[in-house]
Amino acid sequence: MSKVAAIIGGGVIGGGWAARFLLNGWDVRVFDPDPQAERKIGEVLANARHALPGLSDVALPEEGRLSFHGSIAEAVEGAAWIQESVPERLDLKHKTFAEIQAACGADAFIGSSTSGFKPSELQEGATNPGQIFVAHPFNPVYLLPLIEIVATPETPTERLEELRALLVGLGLYPLMVRKEIDAHIADRFLEAVWREALWLVKDGVATTEEIDNAIRYGFGIRWAQMGLFETYRVAGGEAGMKHFMAQFGPALKWPWTKLMDVPEFTDELVDLIAGQSDEQSGAYSIRQLERIRDDNLVAMMRALKAQDWGAGALLNAHDATLRAGTDLDGRAVDGLAPGAVVTLRRAVPPDWADYNGHMNEARYLDAFCAATDRFMELVGCDSDYIAAGMSYFTAETHIRHLGEVHLGQKIEVRTQMLLGEGKKLHLYHEMRAGEDLVATGEHFLLHVDLSTRRPCDPGPEVVTGLALVAAAQSDLTWPEGAGRAIRRPG
Known part of the structure; x- marks a missing residue:
């Protein structure tokens, strides 16, 4: 196709x-x-x-x-x-x-x-x-x-x-959608809330801003990550949904809403709502509001990514699709090209930018940590290996900031293994934005038995992975800038 x-x-x-x-x-x-x-x-x-x-x-x-x-x-x-x-x-x-x-x-x-x-x-x-x-x-x-x-x-x-x-x-x-129906599914909910909101403004119960605050500071946050039924399932406590429905079901017979009764769109009502809305948001242009909205949505969905929940789980799955078949996928046993390996390739997101408009210094460490995680996966220290009881712990880190990286800019990290023997793993990361070297990260790690929290030799699959990387990088020279803070093995 x-x-x-x-x-x-x-x-x-x-x-x-x-x-x-x-x-x-x-x-x-x-x-x-x-x-x-x-x-x-x-x-x-x-x-x-x-x-x-x-x-x-x-x-x-x-x-x-x-x-x-x-x-x-x-x-x-x-x-x-x-x-x-x-x-x-x-x-x-x-x-x-x-x-x-x-x-x-x-x-x-x-x-x-x-x-x-x-x-x-x-x-x-x-x-x-x-x-x-x-x-x-x-x-x-x-x-x-x-x-x-x-x-x-x-x-x-x-x-x-x-x-x-x-x-x-x-x-x-x-x-x-299983069956065709007017307005499909989601807009039917939106229409119900919209109808009720119009009455609340018309009857002087709330302003447009107060209604928006009721949503964004309350149930809107719950709905964003858990939807309607799962939210109410939790509200039922240990007794579950049946308890919730038994407790709150009678309220459905009370005259709380006017869902089927819509206020007439008179000039007075339109002017009232438009005036309140302009007062609420008129300090910003539409393009500014869109940018604020987008940054807020990215921040919320990225938070959900860390929990692998809701829209965040969907984004993680899409990241896996984007990685599939690229040099950020696979293991050392599948074959390695000579030279440093690509361990990160991404754009700088809004929440990584500081007040100067460039990547915050803490985010360089985030990027290098992600690169280290990818290198561990490459040599066989993946989630299954860690779940079985062994991993690498970082003992020392040294970062050099050599150039600016701006919001939205694409960065790439390539990693050279300086030492991968026994319990010790010494990595050197180079971060580039285009052709420019903008930072280096040097990391010394120890292989650890998670049951004792003490150093131990890695398992055979990791030993094999490290040997394959060492062979692929045998022609690389000692990088400039390495060894200044973490002693060069010798």
Whole structure:
């Protein structure tokens, strides 16, 4: 399958789709009659380039090629995935699908970003109905992983599996909706909260800011990592969900909400809400708010990565996919090229930058620790080996800061083993940004029996791995700068 995506409609959602594909190595072809489309997508891409690499602990693929086209037919030519993101008018979507199908390949996927229409409605009058399905994303598409996939029986099961795998390869989470329903799944929840919020403002119970605070300081944080049912399962304590439902079930009969009763959108209500919202957020431009939002999302999801939970587990799985088949994958027994080994390749995320806009000095240690972990894995000291009771402990560390590394910049670490005999492991890392040597890290480690917490000789698999590295690096000279703080073996 060609890695070419066509984006039909380049607004906020279409631009987000373009960024998600482009930054994952796909070529992207855009059609949008708006004369400002190129500028608008360029601004979305600037934010995506700033934010998306920060979610990953592996460098993203080389960015694909972005092009703009004067017709739908020209844009969809050769595309494997076509994403329709035109305004929510069914007649316009039907016209758009007709133009797409007249020019695209029969095996191309045609997803719609619609938040409300059902796939059976989208497929009406189509020449190949099963080719069209709902692929409803959440803004910003380049950061949030959820994509609601809704199809009809017209779409073969094997095609659904193909599109699911394609989206997973982009770091997304395709939620395969079992039955088509108006507004799918997630927007039905959002609509319920939105209706209730409108009444709370109209009735003078709360302002827009107070409602936002109730969400972001309370249940919103819980929902972000555990969802609805699991949150309530925990609330039930040791007795579980049955206890929770028995305790709070009667409240469902109380007149707490007005979910089916919507306040009329009078000029007065619109002015009231718009005025409060402007007062709440008007100090920032939309582009500034997007950047703040993106940095907050990256920070939260990176925190979840450390726990391998929720969206964080999804990101860890995508990192593993990005590593697969690269020089950051595999073991020494699989074969090594001569020279220092690549042990880290990634972009500098927002939470690694300091007040000067460059990488905080503590993050150099983070990067070198990750490089050491990768080297340990390379020689056989992986998670299974550690779980069996042996590992390496760091005894000494020395870092030299030789140049600046800025937010978003791609760094690479190559590692030379200076000593790998018996209990001792002496590593020398060089960090480069492009061709520039920006830091070195020297680490002395001891192999330890975790049951006694005392040094011991490594197991045979690690001994073999160390010997293979030593052979591959036998022609390397002693690096300049090494041995200043950690004594050179001799």
